[in-house]
Amino acid sequence: MSLNLLQIVVNGLLLGAVYALFSSGLTLIWGMMNVINFAHGEFVMLGMFAAWLTQRYLAGGPLVFTLAAAVVLFLIGVVIYVAIIRDVMRGPMLAQILATFGLALLLRYAVFWAFSPDVRTLPAGALDHTLDLGGILIRLPRLVAGLVAGALALGMHLLLTRTALGSRLLAVAEDRQAAMLMGIRPDRLQALAWGLAAASAGIAGALMATFFPFSPLTGETYALTAFVVVTLGGFGSVPGAMLAGLVIGLIEQVSAYEIGPIYQDVVVYGLFVALLWLRPQGLLGKA
């Protein structure tokens, strides 16, 4: 394998980890609550802007602005659940879809209005280094994003499978009425789930902003990728999202390098459709 191809594989895995990072929040909401959140890409974008504002007006490095983005997005997630989603969830599926879609547009163009469509970048600060592993160049911000993605996915997986809180979250997802009869308060738990999902998108956005330029319209692109990752991984499976993110990142990069960048989507979505045909429940989803 040539050095360039090896570099591409490394890049693909690192990009895939980022995909997994911003998709894991979506799998929580989609898999746990059966709500399709079209505003998820906008959460990532809000994370980018929260980080940018923190860096610009309060100073501080990547650790500070990433944590700030997580906290801000957690609050935004909770508020959105309480203000909009809680009521909409009682309505028909179509109402949910339209509500989150409307929310996406509202968030996108509110930021557009407040901050103009300018393309911005965020300095990587203390992370601004490149590791040279025998000719393979690895940008530290991307590596950190990849590690955080793994840690977050693992944390979320453990939370759902090994803790009482996770069991209660799953119980609410399974049967809201029955859970209520068991003394679980679904509203609190689901508000928490929205907060966690938004916070993970915020962390993803903050880290990604150090290597991808962004504007208020960036969320659109990430939303589509997130849906593909979650579907491929299997609904509600956090490890599945992690695996699917890596697979998609890798296929994208290798096909762009070997065949050409304009064909990468054809390859990715072709394989995506083929895989779903063979395994409709996704890579790690339950049949």
Added chain:
Amino acid sequence: MRHTFAAAAVLMLAAVPAWAADPVKIGVIFPLSGNAGSAGNAAKAAVELGAEIVNSPHQGLEALPLGEGKGLANLGGAKIELIVADHQGDPSVGAQQTLRLITQDKVAAMLGAYQSSVTFTATATSERYGIPFVVGDSVAANITGRPGFKSIFRVTPVAGDFATNYMLFLADMKKAGRKVDQIAIVNENTDYGTSVADTTQKAAKEHGFTVAAQIPYSAKSTDVSPQVLQLKEAKPDVVIFISYTADSILYMKTMKDLDYRPAMIIGDDSGFSDPNFIPAVAEIAQGVMNRSAWDVGKPGTVTYAINTLYKAKTGHDLDDTSGRDMQAFFVLADAINRAQSTEPEKIRAALQATSLAPAQLMMGYRGVKFDETGQNTEAATYLIQLQGKAYQAVWPEKSATAALQWPMAGWK
């Protein structure tokens, strides 16, 4: 009571002075949202400033046609009213908005539209209604010269002009002993990028350069490392980028990340001229070249005065793309004034008869004169280079304001 209202209404109508002519409506479409939103808004601000200059007096702009700021003199001092619409960078929205501006707002003429792919569909719509469309900045070859089309006028130089310019420049470099044999072309894959890439490819062959790689990509790509690694493998001496804003910034960052630096990069305007480009990557893109027909010039010149007004309005300097749109606006305003009418056919005839000298222009064209396809035959451009935090004119030598730095320094 009703009578009082009626009387008041009649009085109010009567109070409008008889000599105040109706404003002339011009439809303007740009991508005010979407990927090119920042460039579209910068262009919109430039055209708005153009209208302000025609509608009200400003100092130091008298050399421009209608630069005295007294409105359209031949139409009783009528003011120009811009009706601006957003096409989001989408060709079908561009056509719809054009239709709406023509049929509902009854605009006398159209101006726009940044992305060549959008200009292509929007001009097809305006042509159907016989409404003149002045193209300020879209350069794809296929916009002018469509059979039977009579109402499209393009002020900007086109893809072929740039391609020739790049090759003449590279031939000059080769003559000066620099190693320029292989070039690579990286282009976004809609009408704009494809058209410029094809003509550049052709011009390269004519001038005896080898095209080591041509890499089309989507401007919406989130990651461009495969493209950069393809370049790294092809090892061209010069890379020509035909890119929009976010992608051009991403390329510069990714090239540094992957430690790839060719002897020279030439950016084809657009993303490289976006006001966001320099603040984002100036430190790592030192020596990057770009094309431009815009130069701020020295204090006391018309261009300097325009830039001062633009900066006061937007907070940043006027860029080449927005400048070409503003120039297109002045050409259109001048034509409407000479037409002495808002009838489309008369405006069309006046546009066709346009003859402006360099001294009447804000851009560095040799003049404005349209051939039978509506293309300005006197359009021109020169090459600029990013040195420090600003672009400097470096080629051709007679219009240079700074010495060319070769190879480019990038981040070193």
